[in-house]
Amino acid sequence: MDIKNVPKTAIIVPAYNEEDNIAKTLEGLMALKNELDNVEICVVNDGSQDRTKEIVETFEVVQINLPQNLGIGGAVQTGYKYACNHDFEIAVQFDADGQHNIQDFVNLIQPIMNQEQDMVIGSRFLQKTDYRGSRVRRIGIYYFYLVLKLLTRKKFTDPTSGYRAINRAVIELFAHHYPRDYPEPEVLMHLSRKGMRIKEVPANMQSRQGGASSITTWKSFYYFGKVTLSILMSSIVKEY
Amino acid sequence: MDITWMSFFIIVLFFIIVMESVRRGILETRDSLIWIFTCMVLGVLSLSRDLLAYLADILGIAYAPSLLFLFGLISTIIMIFDLTRRISKLNNKVTVLTQEFALLKEEQERMKQDKNEVRKKKI
Numbered sequence: 001m002d003i004k005n006v007p008k009t010a011i012i013v014p015a016y017n018e019e020d021n022i023a024k025t026l027e028g029l030m031a032l033k034n035e036l037d038n039v040e041i042c043v044v045n046d047g048s049q050d051r052t053k054e055i056v057e058t059f060e061v062v063q064i065n066l067p068q069n070l071g072i073g074g075a076v077q078t079g080y081k082y083a084c085n086h087d088f089e090i091a092v093q094f095d096a097d098g099q100h101n102i103q104d105f106v107n108l109i110q111p112i113m114n115q116e117q118d119m120v121i122g123s124r125f126l127q128k129t130d131y132r133g134s135r136v137r138r139i140g141i142y143y144f145y146l147v148l149k150l151l152t153r154k155k156f157t158d159p160t161s162g163y164r165a166i167n168r169a170v171i172e173l174f175a176h177h178y179p180r181d182y183p184e185p186e187v188l189m190h191l192s193r194k195g196m197r198i199k200e201v202p203a204n205m206q207s208r209q210g211g212a213s214s215i216t217t218w219k220s221f222y223y224f225g226k227v228t229l230s231i232l233m234s235s236i237v238k239e240y
Numbered sequence: 241m242d243i244t245w246m247s248f249f250i251i252v253l254f255f256i257i258v259m260e261s262v263r264r265g266i267l268e269t270r271d272s273l274i275w276i277f278t279c280m281v282l283g284v285l286s287l288s289r290d291l292l293a294y295l296a297d298i299l300g301i302a303y304a305p306s307l308l309f310l311f312g313l314i315s316t317i318i319m320i321f322d323l324t325r326r327i328s329k330l331n332n333k334v335t336v337l338t339q340e341f342a343l344l345k346e347e348q349e350r351m352k353q354d355k356n357e358v359r360k361k362k363i
Contacts, residue, residue, distance in 0.1 A: 062346065064343060064345075065342055065346075067342065070335055070338055074338070077339065078339040078343065081339055082343055082346070180335070
């Protein structure tokens with residue numbers, strides 16, 4: 001890695017029942033932390049019922065334990081609130097299940113360090129990567145790509161990607177307001193309306209290593225409906 | 241017993257329950273307003289057939305008692321909508337509280353650790 005001196009950066013890892021993957025993910029992140037100055041890892045334990053809490057305690061990271069399960073949106077927002085309260089300049093969202101790659105980390109924060117972008121998203125589809133998702137999943141992602149293109153006139157090739165870096169301005173915005181469940185595509189609409197600069201960079205992602213995805217087959221119907229509606233809604237709601 | 245009287249008694253009984261709940265502080269006064277209003281309107285309408293027929297006639301309703309259903313249904317829908325809105329609002333509040341609680345707890349934990357370290361150094 002060519003840069004060492006990064007501004008104060010928080011890596012936010014939302015974790016819900018991730019005992020199978022969290023240790024491996026945190027080992028990777030600790031290696032990254034030792035290489036870069038000013039990086040802090042912040043695990044938000046979203047009311048897990050398994051051994052996630054105990055495993056995270058063995059690492060030297062900030063652990064925020066939510067007393068009950070809030071869902072991904074509420075958990076990630078807790079991390080952003082932490083970053084906001086402790087004057088972090090950059091926040092990176094990083095999934096606990098091990099599908100994100102630390103090799104892409106610098107590419108993600110570089111445009112923000114150069115103050116060229118407000119948000120940078122790691123995209124699986126910008127270049128040909130090894131990612132092999134199920135067909136339904138890829139159709140879903142393409143569908144949100146179309147909806148967002150129609151409404152924002154911008155191209156987000158991977159609108160559901162949870163690997164994203166944001167600057168201070170967006171941290172403050174998210175600390176104040178963040179959608180509850182399945183927030184990723186909705187946030188893009190919200191930020192576009194605010195005139196924030198968003199860029200995608202290519203990122204490799206593995207299919208999940210273990211545990212269960214938060215989106216099951218039955219839930220995916222709800223997912224489509226809810227996300228479509230909330231994207232449409234956030235294109236017309238009052239600015240908050 | 242006549243259905244008119246029966247429904248009237250049910251409404252009166254319900255009205256008493258509402259008032260008693262407010263008195264005991266189980267139901268907030270502002271929440272009781274719509275219930276009291278509904279009880280009164282239904283009570284009056286179910287007692288006075290002439291008034292019911294008269295109103296139904298104005299509104300062009302062929303079968304007068306369906307006006308009672310209409311009124312009951314509208315108030316129920318309003319109440320349910322009001323409840324859904326309040327649940328959303330409460331949900332937001334609970335989320336904020338949960339987050340704030342977790343953040344404070346983390347801070348407290350860290351302060352405790354710092355204190356212990358200082359103590360160790362002194363020893």
